[in-house]
Amino acid sequence: MTRLRSAKIDRSVAVVCWVSAAAVCATFGCLLIEIIRAGYAEVSWEYLTSRPLDAGRAGGIGTVLVSTVLVLLVCLAVSIPVGVGAATWLSEFTTPGSRRARFVTGCVNLLASVPSIIFGLFGMVFFSQMLNLGISILSGGLTLACMVLPIVIQTTYSGLRSAAVELRLGAAALGLSRTSTLWYLLFPAATNGVVAGLLLSLGRAMAETAALLFTSGYATRMPESLLDSGRTLSVHIYDLAINVSGAESRAYASAFVLLILLLLVNLSTSMLAERWLRTRQTA
Amino acid sequence: MSPLSKHLRRISTLAVVAFCGLLAGCEGLPAIGVTSSEGRDSSSDLMPGTSNAPKPLSPLSGKLTITGSSTVAPLAAEMATRFEQRHRDVRIDVQTGGSSRGIIDVQSGLAGIGMASRQLSPFEAGLTAHRIAVDGVCLIVHKTNPVMTLTDEQVVAIYRGQVSNWSELGGADLPVVVVNKAAGRATLEVFLNHFGLDNAEIKADIIVGENQQGIKTVAGNPSAIAYVSIGTVSAEVERGTAIRSVPAGNVAPTSENVASGLYPITRPLLFVTNGELNDLQTAFIEFAQSPDVTDLIEAQYFVPPNR
Numbered sequence: 001m002t003r004l005r006s007a008k009i010d011r012s013v014a015v016v017c018w019v020s021a022a023a024v025c026a027t028f029g030c031l032l033i034e035i036i037r038a039g040y041a042e043v044s045w046e047y048l049t050s051r052p053l054d055a056g057r058a059g060g061i062g063t064v065l066v067s068t069v070l071v072l073l074v075c076l077a078v079s080i081p082v083g084v085g086a087a088t089w090l091s092e093f094t095t096p097g098s099r100r101a102r103f104v105t106g107c108v109n110l111l112a113s114v115p116s117i118i119f120g121l122f123g124m125v126f127f128s129q130m131l132n133l134g135i136s137i138l139s140g141g142l143t144l145a146c147m148v149l150p151i152v153i154q155t156t157y158s159g160l161r162s163a164a165v166e167l168r169l170g171a172a173a174l175g176l177s178r179t180s181t182l183w184y185l186l187f188p189a190a191t192n193g194v195v196a197g198l199l200l201s202l203g204r205a206m207a208e209t210a211a212l213l214f215t216s217g218y219a220t221r222m223p224e225s226l227l228d229s230g231r232t233l234s235v236h237i238y239d240l241a242i243n244v245s246g247a248e249s250r251a252y253a254s255a256f257v258l259l260i261l262l263l264l265v266n267l268s269t270s271m272l273a274e275r276w277l278r279t280r281q282t283a
Numbered sequence: 284m285s286p287l288s289k290h291l292r293r294i295s296t297l298a299v300v301a302f303c304g305l306l307a308g309c310e311g312l313p314a315i316g317v318t319s320s321e322g323r324d325s326s327s328d329l330m331p332g333t334s335n336a337p338k339p340l341s342p343l344s345g346k347l348t349i350t351g352s353s354t355v356a357p358l359a360a361e362m363a364t365r366f367e368q369r370h371r372d373v374r375i376d377v378q379t380g381g382s383s384r385g386i387i388d389v390q391s392g393l394a395g396i397g398m399a400s401r402q403l404s405p406f407e408a409g410l411t412a413h414r415i416a417v418d419g420v421c422l423i424v425h426k427t428n429p430v431m432t433l434t435d436e437q438v439v440a441i442y443r444g445q446v447s448n449w450s451e452l453g454g455a456d457l458p459v460v461v462v463n464k465a466a467g468r469a470t471l472e473v474f475l476n477h478f479g480l481d482n483a484e485i486k487a488d489i490i491v492g493e494n495q496q497g498i499k500t501v502a503g504n505p506s507a508i509a510y511v512s513i514g515t516v517s518a519e520v521e522r523g524t525a526i527r528s529v530p531a532g533n534v535a536p537t538s539e540n541v542a543s544g545l546y547p548i549t550r551p552l553l554f555v556t557n558g559e560l561n562d563l564q565t566a567f568i569e570f571a572q573s574p575d576v577t578d579l580i581e582a583q584y585f586v587p588p589n590r
Contacts, residue, residue, distance in 0.1 A: 054582055055357035129393075135348070135378055217378045218356060221367075229376045239379070242467055243353045245494050245512065245584060 035259055039252030047253065052220045055244045056236065061254055063222045067137060067230025070223060071216055074141025075148065075205050083152025084194060091160035092182065112150035119147045120211040128215060138226040140216025147211055148201030155200065159193020160186055195273040202265050206258065209234045233258050344372035345563050351385015351398030354469040355552045358416065358583045359398055362571050373563065386410065389557045395564050397555035400469065412553045415571045416585040419513035419549040420473045421536035423498065425505040426525040430454040433529050439478050441508060444486030449506060462500050462509035463487035474510050477548045494584065501526050513541055514584030541586040552585060
């Protein structure tokens with residue numbers, strides 16, 4: 001009797017899990033099909049390389065893509081070193097659970113729960129006005145870096161912590177310096193964490209609109225330096241969808257490009273990480 | 284050399300290169316801080332009062348920041364692009380954030396020109412408003428609908444769901460299909476504002492996003508009523524689409540009536556400035572109010588004001 005019941009429970013749990021998995025796939029599938037259906041026809045080489053005309057109803061997204069890449073580069077160039085450094089400090093240079101560690105972890109968690117529009121307003125006041133960077137790609141990238149910092153820290157930290165205790169003990173027994181231990185043992189072990197952090201932050205940064213509207217801005221001109229304003233892809237999509245009548249198909253086309261970019265980033269980052277891991281292990 | 288120090292050296296080289304890159308990017312730093320005031324220092328041979336004569340390529344230069352209304356921004360950005368093509372040394376950055384932000388930024392000097400899609404309030408006295416275009420909204424019904432006019436009260440009753448059949452308004456025995464705009468649309472704001480309605484009290488049967496969607500819905504449904512941007516209607520009527528515009532307060536929603544201010548359901552699209560204008564501000568505002576940009580205004584479905 002009890003065995004029969006537990007078999008029943010087993011089966012229903014399995015069904016629920018299968019249905020949940022299918023629902024996830026279906027959601028993604030619907031989204032993908034809708035965006036491809038509505039946007040595919042507008043995308044061409046011409047579209048990818050020319051600048052927006054007629055408020056985005058004509059022309060392309062070439063300059064927008066350049067601005068997007070620049071903002072992301074600034075964001076990663078700042079957030080990855082700082083994030084990995086902070087995670088390393090938390091994991092290796094302080095006792096987990098100590099007051100200092102708890103304080104820093106608390107700050108990271110708080111930062112992670114701040115809505116992006118707050119980062120946008122902060123970035124506008126701090127980077128654009130106080131540091132006098134203006135509405136620029138640099139301000140936008142730095143604001144995004146603040147926003148994705150907790151992601152980088154959390155994933156790197158869990159990557160470092162997942163390295164076996166034996167690794168550390170062995171390194172200590174061999175008399176390896178702290179830096180060597182980090183470089184040869186712990187960082188390779190944490191690679192997956194860093195890559196996951198990189199991916200998540202790239203994804204979040206690429207999709208961000210609210211934090212960038214007031215910091216990197218709205219200009220569609222080809223940026224000449226990091227201090228020029230530049231419109232990113234998601235800001236462009238937002239503007240086309242809300243402010244420009246007659247540009248709905250163009251908004252979909254831009255969304256399609258954004259989706260492809262995200263997929264490309266995903267693939268190439270995991271490939272790079274694999275190669276990096278392999279060369280490191282043979283070094 | 285041990286492999287470790289090789290790695291460290293590589294990293295430090297990378298760091299130095301990255302830092303130099305950042306520095307190089309920052310070279311333009313001082314130029315940013317003076318955004319709107321830069322044009323003031325630049326020499327210019329642009330004489331006041333010569334605006335009717337075809338201007339030679341003047342050595343107008345500097346950077347002008349324009350912020351504000353997201354409704355005006357696409358139009359201002361198009362004007363800026365055309366202006367930059369004529370004056371190679373000029374950079375005009377258009378940023379959005381809403382009418383109030385435009386006004387605040389122009390008061391604080393962050394922006395040289397603010398954009399607003401509403402009249403200035405009495406608290407904003409001291410600023411100068413320059414009208415560059417008019418945004419108008421008109422009600423449309425199907426071509427075959429016999430109801431020719433609607434009073435403001437009737438429109439309010441229709442949108443509140445108090446009138447549900449066209450026969451109550453002198454039309455055929457058909458249920459009224461109310462088409463409303465999605466939240467966030469500029470036309471929705473103008474409509475609600477004029478009729479003193481709150482979006483929550485509107486009983487809509489269909490909600491559309493774009494003007495074209497509203498027009499298609501009405502053209503395909505003899506009992507529908509919708510409101511759209513005036514600029515889109517006349518072109519569609521000329522094209523033979525099965526819609527008809529409804530006059531407001533006995534004034535036909537023509538571009539002339541909008542431009543002259545007779546037609547009531549409108550709002551102005553403004554450039555707002557604070558105090559004395561520099562050469563660049565003056566030149567750009569003159570340009571934005573000249574016939575040179577009429578096609579740009581019409582392309583955004585707005586109406587050029589009477590000049």
